[in-house]
Amino acid sequence: MSLREITENVKLAREYALLGNYSSACVLYRGVLEQIQKYVSAVRDSGSQQRWQQVWQEISEENQQVQDIMSTLENFQLDTSSVKPSNYDDFEKRPVHVEQRHSPCPVRRSSNLYKESKPANNHLSGAGRAQQRHAPRGANGDRSKPSKGKEKKEPKETKEAAGKAKDDKNKKSDVQEKEMKKFDGTGYDKDLVEALERDIISQNPNVKWDDIADLEDAKKLLKEAVVLPMWMPAFFKGIRRPWKGVLMVGPPGTGKTLLAKAVATECRTTFFNVSSSTLTSKYRGESEKLVRVLFEMARFYAPTTIFIDEIDSMCSRRGTSEEHEASRRVKAELLVQMDGVGGASENDDPSKMVMVLAATNFPWDIDEALRRRLEKRIYIPLPSTKGRVELLRINLKELELANDVDLDKIAEQMEGYSGADITNVCRDASLMAMRRRIEGLTPEEIRNISRDEMHMPTTMEDFETALRKVSKSVSASDLEKYEKWIEEFGSC
Missing domain, CATH: 1.20.58.80 (Phosphotransferase system, lactose/cellobiose-type IIA subunit)
Structure with missing residues (x-):
């Protein structure tokens, strides 16, 4: 309908x-x-x-x-x-x-x-x-x-x-109100405003908190930073003002982007999904204007969450020999705008706040001034044993499993696997029965196979085969670097 x-x-x-x-x-x-x-x-x-x-x-x-x-x-x-x-x-x-x-x-x-x-x-x-x-x-x-x-x-x-x-x-x-509200782009380049409006997520990503296994600390902090100020605006004032910046740090595939999608789904705030390509232009001075228009629009559509994925690609450390002049200007404008967004004043209304939610796999490359503005810096670790079992259940909820499948045993064998690695194991195991069925058949015979014949349960042997084929993507040395950085700069 x-x-x-x-x-x-x-x-x-x-x-x-x-x-x-x-x-x-x-x-x-x-x-x-x-x-x-x-x-x-x-x-x-x-x-x-x-x-x-x-x-x-x-x-x-x-x-x-x-x-x-x-x-x-x-x-x-x-x-x-x-x-x-x-x-x-x-x-x-x-x-x-x-x-x-x-x-x-x-x-x-x-x-x-x-x-x-x-x-x-x-x-x-x-x-x-x-x-x-x-x-x-x-x-x-x-x-x-x-x-x-x-x-x-x-x-x-x-x-x-x-x-x-x-x-x-x-x-x-x-x-x-959101449907009727329209940002007035008078004084700004029309193309810049239209480009940023395309990055407003109008469609529901449909990712709930329950769809994310483990990561309870991260979910609790994001609810406190985004949801509670909407529910208790009288409480979140003065020194209790909402956090204006949250940085999620962790290895690839641990669920940082998925958490941002859950914020967009559950918190009912205007959600800007921004990447380096959004704020990059070949014309001199236009990238800085894009940053300014982005935050002007965010204040207009407040309460707003600006999600910047892979923020290290935009805000690497300043003063290096490889840094370009245009890149430095964009970083400076971003820092200035972040210093003026919601939560800076005791009299600010929490319902008009603008929060910057950022994610990175290389926190040691981020500029010090940006690190200071991202007040909450949380570590998104590899899933625990309990988290791996939950991830297996979430990934396999629509799959028919054989009676011999033991999820606890599979989770124990996945020590060191990220959430993305576990998803890849489940996908590979789910295809094993189909591979056995079509082995040695001609293309014509494959096309004539009925749908019922292809719905075969996934066995424990399929998971063991998939585990031998799919290796973990995060090394022990990488984990040590993340843990050392979060120990020094973390702010949970």
């Missing part, structure tokens, strides 16, 4: 309600409510589900308002059908059907009708206007004097509808 289809149906239902075609509007409203229910059932994010449930509730209330208007009109018809005024004509003899309502006078469509129509994620403010516009005339043709039976009921309904419309207009969820 596409969001565009839901949007169009909501707009059409509201337009029918404004024009007085209440029956068609109700049909469309019921269809929209069913579409939203189907869409919510396919959404995995609990926060998105809650916001869509709120939208469903508000559209349901709009539908109820339109039904109330229809009920009022039907009751009014019954009250006035037996009364024949002295000046009635042939037009008034016609039976009036709510399904095909015709106004006694031509309907005047306002020139700004479509301007008044809101997008689907805004709320109908026209139900009250539609009721006033199509209020039935009295027996003498005077619209302002309804029948005595409805003298008290209709003004009350109109007042409630107007109050509801006013509340709906002022009520906006976080998703709606």
Whole structure:
């Protein structure tokens, strides 16, 4: 179910309600409510589900308002059908059907009708206007004097509808605000702004905290740095202000980038995924402008997390003989901007913070000034024995295993393997049964193999074979370098 289809149906239902075609509007409203229910059932994010449930509730209330208007009109018809005024004509003899309502006078469509129509994620403010516009005339043709039976009921309904419309207009969820907010690039190069907007992760990476095995300390720190300031803004002020920079250090394949994806999924902040190519330009002076625009946009879309992967490629140590002048200017601008982002003042609002989340495999190459600005420096180690068992379970949750597979024994044999290495072992083992099945077959015979024949369980022997083929990628000397650096500069 596409969001565009839901949007169009909501707009059409509201337009029918404004024009007085209440029956068609109700049909469309019921269809929209069913579409939203189907869409919510396919959404995995609990926060998105809650916001869509709120939208469903508000559209349901709009539908109820339109039904109330229809009920009022039907009751009014019954009250006035037996009364024949002295000046009635042939037009008034016609039976009036709510399904095909015709106004006694031509309907005047306002020139700004479509301007008044809101997008689907805004709320109908026209139900009250539609009721006033199509209020039935009295027996003498005077619209302002309804029948005595409805003298008290209709003004009350109109007042409630107007109050509801006013509340709906002022009520906006976080998703709606983000969709409506648009960075004003006036004064900046349009191409630079568009290039950075492409790096905003609008699609959900769909990586949950539970998808990451072990690394409890790192997850706890990231929650404290990003999530808790959103939940307890009054607490995270002054000396307790949120961390404005977190550096993740560790061997390749230990889950640093995966943690950043979990932050983007779970924390519901605007997430910029920045690499060296994003902030590099062949034109003189443009790279520094990109850095400045990046942080201006981050402050505009706050709360924001800027993730810089492989930050050592951008901010290596200054003053070396190989350093280029342009590279030095970019580093200087990045350092200046990081020193001015959220958390620098005691009066800063935590909901407007900007946090820089960086990852590197070469922490000893990072500039000292940048290291100081990245206040929290955490070590992402190789997985422990318990973590390796969890990683095996996560990687093999969709795979059929034979009864002889012992995950604890496999985890013991993977001492020194990184998370990426363990994933590679699982992938290689999962292909072993297929390799045995197609061995010696011709291409035609391989194409004729049924799908059921290919679904064979993975055995313990498959894992042992894969372990012999896949070696660990991190050496003991590398681990010593990481542990020595984190012992000297770490800040957990």
